[in-house]
Amino acid sequence: NQLSAKLLSGHTIPLVGLGTWKSAKGEVGAAVATALRQGYRHIDCARVYQNEHEVGEALEAVLAEGVVQRGEIFITSKLWNTDHEPARVEAACRKSMEDLRVSYLDLYLVHWPVTGNVGPEVQPPLEGTWAAMEALVDKGLVRSIGVSNFSTRKLERLMATARIKPAVVQVESHPYFRNESLRAWCSDRGIHLTAYSPLGSPDSAAMLRRAEDGPSLLKDPVVAEAAARLGRNAGQILIRWALQRGTSVLPKSVNPERIKSNLEVFDWEIPADMYEQLSNLAHQQRMVDGSFWINPAGPYRTLQDLWDE
Numbered sequence: 001n002q003l004s005a006k007l008l009s010g011h012t013i014p015l016v017g018l019g020t021w022k023s024a025k026g027e028v029g030a031a032v033a034t035a036l037r038q039g040y041r042h043i044d045c046a047r048v049y050q051n052e053h054e055v056g057e058a059l060e061a062v063l064a065e066g067v068v069q070r071g072e073i074f075i076t077s078k079l080w081n082t083d084h085e086p087a088r089v090e091a092a093c094r095k096s097m098e099d100l101r102v103s104y105l106d107l108y109l110v111h112w113p114v115t116g117n118v119g120p121e122v123q124p125p126l127e128g129t130w131a132a133m134e135a136l137v138d139k140g141l142v143r144s145i146g147v148s149n150f151s152t153r154k155l156e157r158l159m160a161t162a163r164i165k166p167a168v169v170q171v172e173s174h175p176y177f178r179n180e181s182l183r184a185w186c187s188d189r190g191i192h193l194t195a196y197s198p199l200g201s202p203d204s205a206a207m208l209r210r211a212e213d214g215p216s217l218l219k220d221p222v223v224a225e226a227a228a229r230l231g232r233n234a235g236q237i238l239i240r241w242a243l244q245r246g247t248s249v250l251p252k253s254v255n256p257e258r259i260k261s262n263l264e265v266f267d268w269e270i271p272a273d274m275y276e277q278l279s280n281l282a283h284q285q286r287m288v289d290g291s292f293w294i295n296p297a298g299p300y301r302t303l304q305d306l307w308d309e
């Protein structure tokens with residue numbers, strides 16, 4: 001019921017994963033249980049989402065029902081900025097594993113190329129953080145490692161000293177912010193790209209402390225026309241577009257109907273002409289622009305420093 005992609009690590013990643021960023025406590029557990037019962041085999045988590053404990057309860061309950069085995073599901077978590085110090089990495093990973101109630105993670109990502117330190121004090125270099133990530137693979141705590149929110153330049157720097165290449169790069173990607181040069185760069189190197197905020201993250205304004213929501217990708221006329229022509233909803237068009245582009249994709253929902261419909265994307269296609277139209281929308285804008293990391297004292301003084309573009 002799920003397609004998957006092969007990673008550089010030799011493991012496979014199911015292409016549609018349930019996103020859990022912004023899923024509230026009291027809601028996220030039911031969303032995860034619904035998703036797994038509906039056939040989702042990939043759940044995307046992070047320590048900073050502050051809901052891994054509840055995700056873990058739901059995982060344990062669904063595994064106990066016997067609908068699915070641990071080996072059939074793919075669980076991701078992410079190392080938060082304040083744990084970049086190499087000596088802190090393993091404990092951070094173990095804390096996520098404990099909350100998620102798993103004996104290994106399928107994927108552990110460096111969440112941002114940003115340490116918890118603001119200002120001129122010494123930043124733990126990312127190379128050291130990465131070496132500690134590699135040690136998690138050696139110890140069998142995690143199967144694959146990767147990064148999130150990195151530019152190609154930061155990835156190149158990391159790969160210069162990496163013993164284990166990042167298997168996955170998880171970044172914002174949707175028709176209003178395709179992130180195409182990074183996608184092509186990853187594709188050339190066999191690195192798998194996972195698209196977050198595939199629906200344009202319509203609910204992120206408050207979370208990102210922005211005054212208002214950005215333009216609504218779900219209501220874009222090109223998306224609406226494709227949906228009408230194909231007899232699908234806008235969410236399905238955007239998820240299917242991500243799949244046809246060769247990425248995996250993480251739609252977030254806590255609504256049972258939307259969780260179900262977001263997985264109904266495997267037995268039909270967006271025809272080439274519509275795919276091209278969706279791949280060429282002029283409006284391009286990050287929803288998660290990282291401006292919360294910009295600080296005059298460094299290490300990132302401008303968005304240019306952060307994204308290298």
Ligand code: A2P
Nearest residue numbers: 197198199200201203235251252253254255258
């Ligand atoms: P809800 O959780 O109530 O379903 P993204 O994955 O880009 O961050 O978008 C997540 C947002 O989109 C959430 O507000 C979610 O709300 C909403 N959403 C999820 N699936 C759909 C869908 N198929 N159609 C419309 N909105 C959706």
